[in-house]
Amino acid sequence: MISAPRASFLALGKGGSRASEDGAKGKTLGQLDDRLQRFIVENIASVAQLEVLLLLKQHPQRAWNAEDVARALYTGPTLIGAELADWESRGLLVSQPDQPGHYRYAPRSPELADTVNKLEQAYKERRVAVITDIYSKPVDKIRTFADAFRIRKEP
Amino acid sequence: MLQQTVYVLCAATSLACAWLLMRGYRQSAVRLLFWSGLCFFGLAAENALLFVDLATPVWFDLSLPRRLTGLAALSLLVYGLVWDSK
Amino acid sequence: MASFLMGATAMACAVAGLFFLRFWRETGDRLFAIFAAAFWLFGLTRIALAVRPSPNVHEISEHEFYIYLVRLAVFALILLAVLDKNRPRTKAETP
Numbered sequence: 001m002i003s004a005p006r007a008s009f010l011a012l013g014k015g016g017s018r019a020s021e022d023g024a025k026g027k028t029l030g031q032l033d034d035r036l037q038r039f040i041v042e043n044i045a046s047v048a049q050l051e052v053l054l055l056l057k058q059h060p061q062r063a064w065n066a067e068d069v070a071r072a073l074y075t076g077p078t079l080i081g082a083e084l085a086d087w088e089s090r091g092l093l094v095s096q097p098d099q100p101g102h103y104r105y106a107p108r109s110p111e112l113a114d115t116v117n118k119l120e121q122a123y124k125e126r127r128v129a130v131i132t133d134i135y136s137k138p139v140d141k142i143r144t145f146a147d148a149f150r151i152r153k154e155p
Numbered sequence: 156m157l158q159q160t161v162y163v164l165c166a167a168t169s170l171a172c173a174w175l176l177m178r179g180y181r182q183s184a185v186r187l188l189f190w191s192g193l194c195f196f197g198l199a200a201e202n203a204l205l206f207v208d209l210a211t212p213v214w215f216d217l218s219l220p221r222r223l224t225g226l227a228a229l230s231l232l233v234y235g236l237v238w239d240s241k
Numbered sequence: 242m243a244s245f246l247m248g249a250t251a252m253a254c255a256v257a258g259l260f261f262l263r264f265w266r267e268t269g270d271r272l273f274a275i276f277a278a279a280f281w282l283f284g285l286t287r288i289a290l291a292v293r294p295s296p297n298v299h300e301i302s303e304h305e306f307y308i309y310l311v312r313l314a315v316f317a318l319i320l321l322a323v324l325d326k327n328r329p330r331t332k333a334e335t336p
Binding site for chain 3: 034035038142143145146149150151152
């Protein structure tokens, strides 16, 4: 009779700590800032693509081409060229007019720059969360709502 | 004449939105699209009732069902927004 | 009864508009700003119907010229948002 309330009290305590554990787990497993998550889902399809961006960000004065990037990241240059061009079309890199095939980190707007700063930080501190969001593409309900009004679905 | 055209246009637009949202719901299973789709169906119905109301005699007042439909439609939208917009 | 229904509907419109405003802030997508404006405008018509004193014995109804004109504006805005979403765009533009 006395043990029953104690057991339930213990259960309550256990439940409490489990809840906080779950809360912390939930945070590590991909509860990135909404805007950051949206940026990842809309722009980043692979970790390699992210690493290319962050590499150029770390050396903003230098103009990189595909071979330089491939050498720095220990990968082959074949896909790097396409990824550099992709980031340029998204307004994060700027191609050098005097050096063909060379790009520099130059975000088109301060909000974009801020988002990439946060992304860089998140990639350092919560790498698993970032990688999870890159590959799991969490459903953004709000964006799905807006996308529903597209008459012809784009890939 | 203008009045009837306005109601028809509004009903058509609403119906188109409802259809787009329901199609989106079928593809994505995001509940928000379901509730907002229903809302636009309701608004289309409200506009249709307004159109019909012009044709009915004065004593046959459709204002209560009209307004209830409008309120119901918007309530569904608010319900979906509150519970299903993350 | 009519005032209650109009008031409740106006409130629902206001809330919906607020949600769309929040979505616009979160995503930067123009569609939500237009939807917010459309729903608030619709709410205004409900307020006008509820608040406006009747000039004669009969109640003011939706069939008033200005009321249904604003209704046209509401759905024109929604149509505009849909058309805007379907414009051909480059990858660099925000959706």
